[in-house]
Amino acid sequence: MGRPSSNSKKMRNLVGILKDKVSLIKATLLLSKKSATFNVAVLRVTTHFPVDPPPEAAVDDVLALGHHHQPGASAVVGSLLRRLRRTQNVYVALKCLLTLHHILARGSPVLKDQISSAIGPHNNLLNLSNFRDESDPDTWEISAWVRWYAAVLEQGLLLDHRSPSASQNGETLGQRISTTTLLNEMGLLVGMVEQICQSPESLHYQKINLVHEVMRLVGEDYRMTMREILARIAELGKRIDDLSDEELNDVWFGLKKLEECKEKVVLMFLNKKMNDGGWDLIAQMSKDVEGVKHRRASLRLVKFQGSGSTRLGGEIIPLRTRGKRWLDVPWNPLVVPQAC
Template sequence: MGRRKSLREVVGLIKDKASQSKALFSNPTTLPLHLAVLRATAHSPHAPPQEQHILDLLLLGDSSRATASALIKSLMNRLHHTSNAAVALKCLIIIHHIIKRGPFILQDQLSIFPATGGRNYLNLSAFHDGSTPSAWIFSNWVRYYARYLETLLSTSRNLGFFLGSYSSTVEKDRQEERLSSFVNRDLIREIDSLVGLMEDICKIPDNLHVKGVELLLGITGFIGGDYLSVVKETVLRVIEFKERVGSMSFGQSVELTCALKRLEDCRERMEKVIMIPVRKLSMETLWVLTEELKEIMVGFDGGGGGGKEGRKIDREKMMRTESARLENRFLDRDNAVKFNSTRFGDSVKVSSNGFNFLL
């Protein structure tokens, strides 16, 4: 078995050399891009792409729109033409790096690939590498990770920025005003999309006892960071709905209730997902605020009656809420958005660096 694995690694090195030689006969303009992609997604060893190779790719993709487009195309060609699960995972990891920390021009080209459709379906649901038992397990991760990234990209489109990316930090200081300008329908669509991403996180595979575990740990670390971003963005929208419950129509209340029910289901599943290192307090904040929103919705619904009187808006309460919101917008928040939860008071806030809990 040891000789077989060594032979497999040698074959991988030969394939890498052959691919690099083939790239030499390509367009001289795109040659550096092809070589950079090949170096970052080498067959061996079973470890995440080297940091320097990733930085080289991100730097190359920041030069022009044409170069960024060619780099994304080269990366996607590498992904869709390999039958090696480790190489496919490395390609997907680089895509995740582009989402998280890539320059805007490179993120933009990723978001509109392929140019003919703009839906960015990675289309790896049938991927299979049965060369070794480890490759079999890696194949399962390839299928899951590709589907997850598709959902992440779709959610990012709905939000208007790449979720969990460096660029999204620019939005944080404006989130409260941005969300308050949305109509209920758009807010419900965003919550529904965020819950869908959380549902995909709950489905992460749990088999890490294979050669190349470093590769998988890098993936789980990335997804764990995304989970915290999902929690943060969901909390902001739950708080916004707490302040506008009385303005929702009956149909919108039903849609929001369904989304909250799916969120509760995620709570039970996330408790069993030991792969994702999360901050327990941030999770509990989301669940507490969600429960508060449900209680308020029941109150406005008259105990579930759904009649005209049951859905009547408490005008005085809504005016006090709106007045408080306007007052808070003009207060010096020290670059933070306060959570005006009746249960937490001023003890919870979101800073530009993430969740700060002052309990």
């Protein structure tokens, strides 16, 4: 698949413009006035051309249409999801996902509820794991960004469903969340960072404004997710001596997953200095968990040695008390000890 010529790109852009105009005409003429309003608003934020993020005013129009009333919110979300699932154009797909992201970040509760109802809290919610635009090498590469971005939004929806609590200071967090809930939420939050970390390696595509905007919004989600994680790590640090062995292992594995993502997310968002304090906390918590695990293992060994063994000449020998045997030597009751 060779690189597209400038003429082929111009032709593709022209075809995209014509498709957008035809879609707008159809929405205006063939639908009722009320339905047309919602569909036209969605079409204007998800055009084939230009290859730029949707205009802010157009996004605001979509948010406003579904701001208060459930029927309006349902119509907006339904139109947006239909557009997303029918398109084979990488730029239209990214614009649909960006608009969904704006709804999740800035939309009214009514709009957000409609997304949750329409998609549901399951994996592959947006059904874009096989999305590919094979028009040219660039669209093929950018298709990977569509698949990744959809997966990030899906993970965000899972967080909304299963971890609705907002980040607060450690004392308040401790008062209102059990350790089990704290660990479950941390697992979901770490999963979000892991999903973000799986971005395509072709980071040079961020030079495209549309992909750059995707990274900007995902970067905001990443920073918010890290704040949530750090709040939970701080609270778990206060409870560390009371955690069970299984809970300690859960914390340790979560911390290791974060550390494995560090290099990639620092490269993605160029924020090493800004997040050094957070990574320091993660590293320190890992050491603390390992320290507690080591102390507990040492205590178990001491208890085991004290209750089930003895020492002869500096060597540990297990005690055996089967019948009348001592140190596994037969005991003869007729033998009288001799005085030294």
